[in-house]
Amino acid sequence: MQKLNPTPNHQLSLPIPSDDAQLVSRQLETLIHAEIAACHGVIPFSRYMEMALYTPRLGYYSGGSVKLGADGDFTTAPEMSSLFGATLAQVAQQLFTQSxxxxxxxxxxxGKLAxxxxxxxxxxxxxxxxxxxxxxxxxxRARQEERLKDFPQVVWLSKMPTAFSGIVIGxxxxxxxxxxLVCKSEQGWTRLGVSSEMSSTASISGFKLVSMDEATDQHVALLTQIPDAAALPNGYLTEVHPIEIGFMRSIATMLMAGHAESGQGGVAIWLDYGFPAHEYYLPQRDQGTLMCHYRHHAHPDPFYLPGLQDITAHVDFTAVAIAGVEAGLDLLSYTSQAGFLLGGGITEVLARIPAEDSRRYLPASNAVQKLLSPAEMGELFKVLILGTGVALPEALLQHDRSHRL
Structure with missing residues (x-):
């Protein structure tokens, strides 16, 4: 397999993309450099990340490359086993009595989970x-329409509705x-931005992180996410999540409106990797959680092949929960993925496959083991459930850790 030479930002040897893929990445780089120039030489890191992931036709999530599975960059729980989605359907059935x-x-x-x-x-x-x-x-959407063509219940939306009663899944x-991105120095906390990096010949060669040096009200408000921010050491770099928080507030507004209009409850179930705030902002996690994924390789350089790699950060579940509760929702549960799936009945779903049918049972059992094992996805992934007008069944509360938020 051909390998790329290490970039100046990290020492990596990664599979080389096709010429067409490299062309797409260069086109996206050109757009980002133009945006930086139009914004007086610097853009917030959040804007860089948004463009790298979501620029139409060029961004990682909006382009045409395969993201999931053996030929992609990472594997998700739905891609690993259909029992994951089947268990969510069983949970939904229990909640439909209230929504x-x-x-x-x-x-x-x-469209695999759907x-x-x-x-x-x-x-x-x-x-x-x-x-x-x-x-x-x-x-x-085109991929999803092809996969889900036999299910007439599916409706695609281009934006969030103003009101909804039912179950939201993410x-x-x-x-x-x-x-x-924010960094602490002797002068205090600074928001970091992205500027164009110039080579020795004065031509543009890439991107670099720079201090934005502004103390806006929004910037100061972001730091309230970080427990004991003043006690963290100088040089501490981490992430804060204003878009995540704003999104949760919008979800809460939608569910509250749906409850008010219909009298029926609403629930939001978020499954993701992350921590409560007191675990997220530990002194030893001094370079944050930002991580990139390319062809099943994980590395920390967000400026490598923009548009061709995923860029993610762990979820601050405390901040998401607070945003939902402050907007009117109830905190119903916070638990591990293993606790949620066990409470949702995944072992009962697995038991439908006869154990003597080894060709079907063994792969399914191995996949469930990965979903539940603390050494695999069972503990790394968490589940946060917020809602209104709904009480969770007792089985889903057996492993609740809401007190740890």
Missing amino acids: APEIMEFGAGS FDILSECQQSQIPLRRYFIVELSGEL NEVLDAMPVE
């Missing part, structure tokens, strides 16, 4: 009236939202 029989998914990607939930609803005769997918990418959605 409208509708689901709204954000970040549907290839397919598994819809298939389980069909097989188990779970009354699902409509399955909404909020999708901004035309390329992703699997690995929050971690892909642009973050702000």
Whole structure:
């Protein structure tokens, strides 16, 4: 396999992309450099991340490359096992007694999770009236439409509705939202931006992080996410999550309006990797959690091949929970993915496959083991549930860790 030479920002040897892919990345780089020039030489890191991930036709999530599975950059729980979506459908069935029989998914990607939930609803005769997918990418919507063509309940939306009663699901959605980078120095906390890096010949050669040196009210408010910010050492670099928080407030407003209009409850279930704030901002985590994924390689350089690699940060679940509660929702549960799936009945779903049918049972059992194991996804991934007008069944509360937020 051909390898790329290490960039100045890290010592890596990664699979080389095709010529067409490199051309797409250079086109995106040109757009970002133009944006930086138009903004007097610097843009917030959150804007760089937004452009790298979501620029139409060129960004990582809005382009046409394969993201998931063996040929992509990473694997998600739905891609690993259809039992993940089947378990979510079983959870939904229990909640439909208190809400409208509708689901709204954000970040549907290839449509695999929707397919598994819809298939389980069909097989188990779970009354699902409509399955909404909020999708901004035309390329992703086309993939989803092909995969879900046999399910007439699916409705695509280009924006969040003003009111909704039902179940909102987001699997690995929050971690892909642009973050702000902040760094502590002797002068205090500074928001970091991105500028164009000039080579010795005065030509543009890439990007670099620079201090933005402004103390706006918004900048100061961001630091309230960080517990004991004043006690952290100089040089401490981390992320704060204003877009994530704003998104959660919008979800809360939508669910509260749906409850007020219909009298039926609403629930938002977020599955992602992250920490509560007191674990997120530990002194030893002094370079933050920002991570990039390219062809199943993880590395820390966000300026490497923009548009061809994923850029993520862990979720601050405390900040998300506070945003939802302050907007009127109830904190229903915070737990590990293993705790949620066990409470949702994944072992019962697995037990439908006869153990003597080893060709089916062993792969399914191995996948469930990865979803539940503390050494795999079971502990790294967490589940945050907020809602209004809904009480969770007792099984979903057995492993609750809300006190740790």
